[in-house]
Amino acid sequence: MKTNSKFLILPMMIVLLAMGIPQELKQMNYLAYLNSDKEAWKQNVGFAYKLYQDKPSEEAKFQLALTEYGLLNATMIDQDEKLFDAYASDCQDRLEDLTESKKYGAEAKALLSGLLGFKMAYSPMKSMFLGPKSSALLEEAMKENPQSPIVLKQYASNLYFTPEMWGGDKELALITYLKSTEKFVGTDFEKSWMHLDNLAWTGIIYQESGNQTLARQTWEEALLIEPDFYWISKQLLPSLN
Secondary structure (H helix, E strand, O other): OOOOHHHHHHHHHHHHHHHOOHHHHHHHHHHHHHOOOHHHHHHHHHHHHHHHHHOOOHHHHHHHHHHHHHHHHHHOOOOOHHHHHHHHHHHHHHHHHHOOOOOOHHHHHHHHHHHHHHHHHHOHHHHHHHHHHHHHHHHHHHHHOOOOHHHHHHHHHHHHHOOHHHOOOHHHHHHHHHHHHHHHOOOOOOOOHHHHHHHHHHHHHHHHOOOHHHHHHHHHHHHHHOOOOHHHHHHHOHHHO
């Protein structure tokens, strides 16, 4: 049964806000992603913003932008452009500020590239001027930190979703998703929605290439990590049958 993360996240948010523990925000985002719960994502953004207001720091700003990015990603599931437009501008402003950061600059550029990708998905006509900007940001991010799991994930996504005639390469996307997944292990983001998302898309590429066995293996490995991964358990794995 699909878990309603709103009932899990609301009490958690109240307790954590009182305790001031920003690292637990990652778990809240993890739950929101697992259940494709946009309302939970919105609550998480509010929580992250309060943490940033209470104790402004570069880390708090990055965690807020990352949470906003998670919400924007969630809007793609049902093409909720109205919700996307409500949050995209603030997220973009924060990521642009963070591109100058020594600690988070590469990740900010990679995520900003992804945000521009979302904009192009909603408005394909914008690709003519946003496409080159998105690619340039990603190239800079890869030069600055080619071992970052977040940068690698965004690079893989760009390779997957970009048409082949414009530089897309699904085989290289698969290799990069696998490398990103490897780099998530042992980091603060090992148990994160981005790590799980990598496994979902890796399996999708295997499935699209006709390798049903590796697709199944990848998705079953993801369920060993997270049995409640709804997208895989209820949608992707059944699509193999």
